[in-house]
Structures are given as C-alpha cells and as structure tokens.
Amino acid sequence: xNKSKLESLLLPFIGIAFCVLVWWIIAGKSTITQxxxxxxxxxxxxxREGLSAELPTPAETWTASREYxxxxxxxxxxxxxxxLAFTWLxxxxxxxxxxxxxxLGTPLGFCLGLSKTFAKxxxxxxxxxxxxxxxxWLPLGMVLFLSAKVTIPIxxxxxxASELAALFTIAICSMWPTVLNTAVGVxxxxxxxxxxxxVLKLSKTKTLFKVLVPATLPYMFTGFRLSLGIAWxxxxxxxxxxxxxxxxxxxxxxxxxxxxAHIILCILTIGVVGxxxxxxxxxxxxxxxxx
Amino acid sequence: MSFLEVxxxxxxxxxxxxxxxxxxxxxxxxxxxxxxxxxxxxxxLMSLLAGLIKPDHGTVKLEGRExxxxxxxxxxxxxxxxxxxxxxxxxxxxxxxxxxFPQWTADERRKHTEKYIRMVNLEPARNKVPRELSGxxxxxxxxxxxxxxxxxxxxxxxxxxxxDALTRASLQDEISRIWQESRxxxxxxTNDPDEALLLADRVIPxxxxxxxxxxxxxxxxxxxxxxxxxxLEDREFKRLRNEIVDQLLGSKKTPTAALTKKLxxxxxxxxxxxxxxxxxLFGAKRKAKRPGEKxxxxxxxxx
Numbered sequence: 001x002n003k004s005k006l007e008s009l010l011l012p013f014i015g016i017a018f019c020v021l022v023w024w025i026i027a028g029k030s031t032i033t034q035x036x037x038x039x040x041x042x043x044x045x046x047x048r049e050g051l052s053a054e055l056p057t058p059a060e061t062w063t064a065s066r067e068y069x070x071x072x073x074x075x076x077x078x079x080x081x082x083x084l085a086f087t088w089l090x091x092x093x094x095x096x097x098x099x100x101x102x103x104l105g106t107p108l109g110f111c112l113g114l115s116k117t118f119a120k121x122x123x124x125x126x127x128x129x130x131x132x133x134x135x136x137w138l139p140l141g142m143v144l145f146l147s148a149k150v151t152i153p154i155x156x157x158x159x160x161a162s163e164l165a166a167l168f169t170i171a172i173c174s175m176w177p178t179v180l181n182t183a184v185g186v187x188x189x190x191x192x193x194x195x196x197x198x199v200l201k202l203s204k205t206k207t208l209f210k211v212l213v214p215a216t217l218p219y220m221f222t223g224f225r226l227s228l229g230i231a232w233x234x235x236x237x238x239x240x241x242x243x244x245x246x247x248x249x250x251x252x253x254x255x256x257x258x259x260x261a262h263i264i265l266c267i268l269t270i271g272v273v274g275x276x277x278x279x280x281x282x283x284x285x286x287x288x289x290x291x
Numbered sequence: 292m293s294f295l296e297v298x299x300x301x302x303x304x305x306x307x308x309x310x311x312x313x314x315x316x317x318x319x320x321x322x323x324x325x326x327x328x329x330x331x332x333x334x335x336l337m338s339l340l341a342g343l344i345k346p347d348h349g350t351v352k353l354e355g356r357e358x359x360x361x362x363x364x365x366x367x368x369x370x371x372x373x374x375x376x377x378x379x380x381x382x383x384x385x386x387x388x389x390x391x392f393p394q395w396t397a398d399e400r401r402k403h404t405e406k407y408i409r410m411v412n413l414e415p416a417r418n419k420v421p422r423e424l425s426g427x428x429x430x431x432x433x434x435x436x437x438x439x440x441x442x443x444x445x446x447x448x449x450x451x452x453x454x455d456a457l458t459r460a461s462l463q464d465e466i467s468r469i470w471q472e473s474r475x476x477x478x479x480x481t482n483d484p485d486e487a488l489l490l491a492d493r494v495i496p497x498x499x500x501x502x503x504x505x506x507x508x509x510x511x512x513x514x515x516x517x518x519x520x521x522x523l524e525d526r527e528f529k530r531l532r533n534e535i536v537d538q539l540l541g542s543k544k545t546p547t548a549a550l551t552k553k554l555x556x557x558x559x560x561x562x563x564x565x566x567x568x569x570x571x572l573f574g575a576k577r578k579a580k581r582p583g584e585k586x587x588x589x590x591x592x593x594x
Contacts, residue, residue, distance in 0.1 A: 210386060
C-alpha cells in the first residue's frame with residue numbers, strides 16, 4: 001500500500017476517533033453502587049455523572065442500538081422497526097417529494113432562464129419563499145390538504161393529509177436549488193450553440209430538446225444534487241411533526257421515550273444516508289459534465 | 292446583379308460605428324478573402340452576411356433576395372467551431388443534415404452525412420465527442436457540418452485562427468482542395484495575408500476600425516492549384532502581399548483622442564484674471580471697506 005492510500009484511510013480514521021473520544025469525555029458515566037438497606041435487602045443505585053450526565057457513552061449507544069442494527073429490517077411494530085426499515089420508509093417519502101420538486105422546478109427554472117420578464121415577475125416571490133423553514137411549511141401543508149383525499153389508481157393506496165403535507169413540504173423546500181441552477185444554466189448557454197440552432201433554423205421544440213436542455217444538463221444536475229440534500233433534511237422535520245414512522249419519527253419518539261442512545265443512532269443513520277445519496281448524485285452529475 | 296450584393300451597409304454597437312459604407316459584390320463561384328486587423332469588425336461583417344444580426348442601414352442581398360435572418364443556405368463556419376459538445380462527430384453533422392433535408396429517407400441522410408465526414412477525413416473519429424478531438428479536427432467537423440448543408444455560399448469566419456501553424460497549413464490545403472472540387476462561392480475572413488493569397492480569387496482589405504470599411508479589392512491571378520512552397524518564392528505573390536499590407540497600414544488612422552464625458556476643470560491661472568474695473572465685477576453693491584475683508588465673487592466663464 002502506498003503512502004497516499006494509507007493517508008486517505010488513516011487520516012479520516014483519526015478524525016472519527018477524535019470525535020468519538022470527545023463524545024466519550026462529554027458523556028455521562030454510570031456508577032453502580034450496591035448497598036444494603038435497613039431491612040437487609042440489596043439496593044442497586046445507578047448514578048450518572050459527567051459533563052452531560054444523560055448523554056450515553058459510545059459503548060452504551062452501541063449496546064442499546066445493536067438490536068436495530070443487527071436486524072435492520074425487523075418489524076416489531078409501527079414505531080419499533082429495524083433502522084434500515086425506517087430509512088426505507090423515509091426514503092420512499094423523500095423520493096416522491098423530490099420527484100415532485102424536480103417536475104415543478106426544472107420547467108420553472110427554464111422559464112426563468114429564458115424570459116427576463118418572467119424572471120423579474122418571479123424573483124421577489126422566490127426570494128421570499130426560499131428561506132422559509134420546512135417547519136413553517138408543514139402546518140400550512142396540513143391545512144391545505146386537510147380534506148384532500150388522493151388515491152393512487154392502480155394500487156389503491158390512499159395518501160393521508162399528513163403524508164400530503166409532508167410531500168408538499170419536501171417539494172416546496174427542495175425545489176429551489178433546481179430552479180435557480182437551471183435558470184443560471186440556461187442563461188449561461190454560449191451564444192455559439194444558439195447560433196447553430198438559428199443557422200439550422202431548428203424549431204422551438206427542437207432547439208429546446210437538442211440544444212437548450214443538453215447544454216443546461218450539467219447545471220441542472222448540480223441543482224438536483226443540492227435539492228436531494230435538502231429533501232433529505234426536510235424529511236426528518238416532516239416526520240417529527242406528523243409522527244409518521246420513519247427515521248425522523250423514530251428519533252422523536254425515542255426522545256419522548258427517554259431512550260437517548262437511539263437519538264444518536266438516528267442522527268448517525270441520517271448522516272450516513274445523506275452522505276451516500278450525495279455521493280450517488282455526484283456520480284450521476286459527473287456523468288453529465290460535458291466539455 | 293451579383294450573387295451576393297452588399298450595399299451601403301452600416302452597423303453600430305452602443306453608438307459606435309463598427310462598420311460603415313460597406314459595399315461588396317461577389318460573383319457565383321468566386322472565392323473572396325476579406326482581410327483586416329483583429330477587432331476591426333470582420334466577425335460583425337460575417338454575422339451580417341449570415342443574417343445573425345441586422346444592418347442599421349443598407350441592404351444585404353443573396354441571389355437577389357434580401358437576407359432576413361439566418362438560414363442554412365448560407366453555411367457559416369465559426370471561429371470557435373461551435374460544435375455541440377454532447378454530440379459525437381457523426382451526430383453533430385447528422386443534426387444539420389436531418390434538419391435541412393427532412394424530405395430525404397433516413398438512409399439517404401445517413402449516406403450524405405457519412406460522405407461529408409469522409410470528405411474531411413474524419414471517418415475514424417466519427418463516434419468521438421468534440422472534447423476528444425484536437426482543435427484542427429474540431430474545425431474539420433465544423434466544416435463538414437457546414438458543407439453538408441449544401442449551402443449556396445460558404446462563410447468562413449477566421450476558421451483557422453485558433454490553430455497552430457502546422458495544422459493551419461494542412462487545413463488550408465484541405466479547404467483549397469474541397470473548394471476546387473465544389474467551386475462554391477466562398478467568403479473567407481482572415482487576418483493572415485498568406486492564407487488569403489493561397490486560397491482566394493480576390494482579396495479585399497478591411498480598414499482599421501472604428502467605422503471600418505472595405506478598401507479596393509486586389510485580384511489574385513495566381514495559378515491554381517497553388518503550392519505553398521513555390522508560392523513563397525513567387526514574385527507576383529510577394530507583390531500582392533506587399534500591396535495588401537500597404538493598404539492595411541495606410542488605412543490605420545492615427546489614434547485620435549476619444550471624446551468622453553468627463554468633468555474638466557478650466558485651466559485658469561490667477562494671473563489670467565485681471566480686474567478691469569471693480570465696478571464691472573462687483574456691481575455697485577459693495578466695496579471692501581477694511582483691508583483683509585473677504586469678498587465672495589461669482590464668476591461665470593464660458594468655455
């Protein structure tokens with residue numbers, strides 16, 4: 001193994017080890033004392049001490065989480081499933097919201113990039129809606145879809161109001177990077193490509209699909225990647241508020257149930273999944289990078 | 292009536308004349324080279340001929356019809372190739388062919404596309420994308436794409452200026468060969484006198500801008516096919532070359548100070564001011580009574 005390869009493995013490991021060490025220092029440690037009371041019974045007293053007494057140590061977190069990790073797809077109840085089963089539920093919802101975001105965001109971005117007038121009309125709205133937190137959108141989504149019933153024709157699946165609200169929140173929060181990057185991409189198309197289209201007298205539709213879309217793809221995919229990151233951020237908030245089973249719902253439930261180790265398990269899972277999604281998207285993105 | 296007629300054309304950008312009083316007539320089958328300094332408006336002239344921009348004044352007519360917009364009857368080869376980077380060599384040419392000859396069968400269009408890829412010797416690279424090609428190869432794709440349109444006139448906008456000298460020479464020979472086979476009307480814009488003389492029937496210098504205009508055209512009666520090695524020793528070639536350079540140098544205006552809007556302070560020294568009569572300046576209003584007392588005097592100066 002050469003030096004650089006060793007470094008690329010060793011250095012990240014050092015970083016992780018350091019974080020675990022800091023975690024361990026901060027976390028509370030249990031001391032178990034056994035005394036005999038006045039009646040002669042053995043009484044076990046667990047005392048937690050430390051900078052943050054209630055924070056479980058790495059080892060405790062592992063012990064408490066092992067069941068969820070070793071049997072990742074187990075389903076013991078709606079809100080007691082293996083960690084990957086929860087992840088899968090969350091991912092399904094994210095995927096739907098994300099697809100809606102792309103379907104709305106890409107054409108909107110194209111219109112913004114193509115028409116200066118339209119861009120001026122939309123700019124204030126986008127600037128105002130963009131920074132709104134998912135936590136703020138969700139209640140509005142609940143109100144919007146309170147009496148809505150959406151049934152998927154073939155499977156007969158019925159979306160509940162809270163699911164629709166979650167989808168709405170994911171879509172509206174995650175579409176902005178796609179919208180803005182697509183718009184920038186369209187504006188950045190070199191005049192040369194447009195001249196080619198003009199000399200060949202390509203029709204509007206042909207210009208769109210043969211020149212504009214391919215020329216914008218690299219920008220679009222950067223937007224798609226950023227949007228996916230946001231969609232994954234939003235799902236946790238959405239599940240927390242709606243109490244839906246999923247990685248975020250599980251996290252919130254375990255907080256209420258005082259099993260703090262599982263919060264850490266959820267955070268790590270969310271982080272790893274987000275990282276993997278981003279990596280996958282950047283592979284796709286690299287595929288579409290043209291000269 | 293000539294094949295291509297440009298009459299009294301003027302084009303300005305942001306108030307500054309780029310081209311003025313452009314008159315040009317080109318016969319069918321003629322190879323004309325327009326030579327000028329970089330930045331003198333050569334590309335603007337080409338864009339006018341291609342119909343990508345409209346003249347502010349004057350007319351551009353091809354085969355008696357005024358040019359209203361860009362179209363495939365005027366094939367233009369751009370300086371920077373303008374290939375679509377996501378398409379292969381074949382697809383770049385095929386896009387143009389499919390668009391311009393929709394009435395043909397798929398097989399005819401494929402054969403036509405392949406014919407032009409062969410013509411520029413790019414058969415082995417047909418499935419490569421532009422970024423895998425060298426500059427010279429890219430420009431050959433661009434030439435093939437344009438020729439495949441079967442344009443009535445070929446506009447070459449400094450097609451070789453981004454290439455190294457050796458590639459440039461070989462592409463010049465290739466253009467020369469293709470022209471002799473097809474005898475199309477060609478307008479070549481260049482900044483290289485040798486290139487112009489090697490290829491063209493007529494060389495027209497474009498004066499230095501702003502407000503560049505076409506100078507007297509210089510007919511080139513060198514025998515074809517022209518060979519670059521013997522040409523360099525040719526007396527007629529040397530004479531023509533000098534004539535082009537002389538015309539271009541003669542057209543270069545001495546740079547005059549540009550008029551800009553700028554605050555200029557009047558150059559008035561204290562000794563320029565003399566008081567003829569104090570009454571005239573101050574009116575009869577007030578006179579300094581004590582020595583050292585300040586008087587504010589407003590003076591309007593006409594420049």
